[in-house]
Amino acid sequence: MDFSICPFCNLSIPSLELQRHANDHFSDENEDRDLQLALRNSILPPSPPRAAEDSLKCKPGYRFESSSSSCDAKVTSFGGNTNDKKWASLICSQRKEIFYIVEDGLMALLRKCLELESEYSTSVLCGHIDHFQGKSWDVGWGCGWRNIQMLSSHLIRQQQEARDILYGGSGFVPDIGSLQQWLELAWAKGYDTPGSEEFDQKIYGKRDWIGTTECAALFRSFGLRAQIVDFSSRDFELASADPRLSFKKRKNLQVHGPMDVFLSKGKLDMSTAVSSGKEGFRHSGISSVDVNGHHVLSEWVWNYFSSNNSNKSGNHHVVLSEKAPLYFQHDGHSRTIVGIQAKHQKNGTRQYNLLILDPAENTRALEKSLRANAGWQQLIKRGVHTLKKPQYQLCFIDPGIAHGEELEKLKTLHSIRHKF
Numbered sequence: 001m002d003f004s005i006c007p008f009c010n011l012s013i014p015s016l017e018l019q020r021h022a023n024d025h026f027s028d029e030n031e032d033r034d035l036q037l038a039l040r041n042s043i044l045p046p047s048p049p050r051a052a053e054d055s056l057k058c059k060p061g062y063r064f065e066s067s068s069s070s071c072d073a074k075v076t077s078f079g080g081n082t083n084d085k086k087w088a089s090l091i092c093s094q095r096k097e098i099f100y101i102v103e104d105g106l107m108a109l110l111r112k113c114l115e116l117e118s119e120y121s122t123s124v125l126c127g128h129i130d131h132f133q134g135k136s137w138d139v140g141w142g143c144g145w146r147n148i149q150m151l152s153s154h155l156i157r158q159q160q161e162a163r164d165i166l167y168g169g170s171g172f173v174p175d176i177g178s179l180q181q182w183l184e185l186a187w188a189k190g191y192d193t194p195g196s197e198e199f200d201q202k203i204y205g206k207r208d209w210i211g212t213t214e215c216a217a218l219f220r221s222f223g224l225r226a227q228i229v230d231f232s233s234r235d236f237e238l239a240s241a242d243p244r245l246s247f248k249k250r251k252n253l254q255v256h257g258p259m260d261v262f263l264s265k266g267k268l269d270m271s272t273a274v275s276s277g278k279e280g281f282r283h284s285g286i287s288s289v290d291v292n293g294h295h296v297l298s299e300w301v302w303n304y305f306s307s308n309n310s311n312k313s314g315n316h317h318v319v320l321s322e323k324a325p326l327y328f329q330h331d332g333h334s335r336t337i338v339g340i341q342a343k344h345q346k347n348g349t350r351q352y353n354l355l356i357l358d359p360a361e362n363t364r365a366l367e368k369s370l371r372a373n374a375g376w377q378q379l380i381k382r383g384v385h386t387l388k389k390p391q392y393q394l395c396f397i398d399p400g401i402a403h404g405e406e407l408e409k410l411k412t413l414h415s416i417r418h419k420f
Helices: 015-024 028-043 082-093 106-115 143-158 160-169 176-188 193-197 212-220 295-306 363-372 376-380 404-409
Strands: 003-005 012-014 121-125 224-232 310-312 318-321 326-330 333-344 350-357 381-383 391-401 415-419
Touching (some): 082 160, 106 363, 121 295, 176 193, 212 391, 224 295, 376 381
Parallel strands (some): 121 318
Antiparallel strands (some): 310 318, 326 333, 333 350
16 A cells, blocks of 8 residues: 655555545644645654554564654564464554544533532432544544544543553544555454345445444444444334335344444344353343333443442532443434433422434533533433434444454444334
């Protein structure tokens, strides 16, 4: 693969992506930073890109040397494994995503706003997460990748064991092109093989939609225990005249494919699907929950964030959870659930609001509304009444790193199904 040097930041970029990468420097939110980069680069000689110092700690036996003109990896001790060679090369060539960083963090700002709300509510929030908004060139297809970036930012910041192994221990969130290459490598290693066939095992440089299964396959390839949960109405027919909503008949009972169940063809029977996770929400089979409407989804999210290792912040009705955010998929779009609020009703019931970061929203607008404590509710809160789709999917990540036999089992994706 040919590489070129970006004239704005001196990063080594695949030649085919140079124009797209260079255009990102002209987005409004990066203007100040890029001006500083341009001024600095005008007076300093270019320096070669360098891999993170601890990028090899999860893969012993490799030694990297970078050339001055590109991020070429000279690998010693390969053992003849092609995937290991690709892994080593990708660690060195992957690129860090450029995004607007909110001072103090969005979650800290959201927590302060929630603390000012009624004492008759309880909110549970995950820890730090960065917001990755879509850009002009990924409108209509990039939301899945942006949500993977959001989950990655949380895992890298909040979970040391995940930081040490994600993306070769680079310690940063890669851009979409690099994530696409990591997903291709996951497929090459055998993760969600049937799903990879929907893309012909190739996704790098493409504008294909992805969903929870691609998210799970990517994270599982690093040993993370990513799980998938389905929520669907009892009368929802999985087959549809709309080709984007139909299914492709498969001989197995796995969940996989582009946009998951939404872009596949044929029908999917998940009656025997199970979760392979060891911690968190463990199921031995289908869990059919008979709750009115989409309340079952909100109840699941509440139990997820509320269970295990939670602690209260300075305000008694805002609770900080150690759970990771949730990849939230429905027909046509995906978002990231970062928490949930429960308003306690007089009859003893709870009225839920999902707390969501949407890649379609502008990061600066989110920050501004939270700092002013005005208008943020419309951008982040989503009540149960807004859940009007007949089917939703979640991808969640159990704690810990899989090894050995468990890691091999993670190559096959399963789904936990809840019906309402």
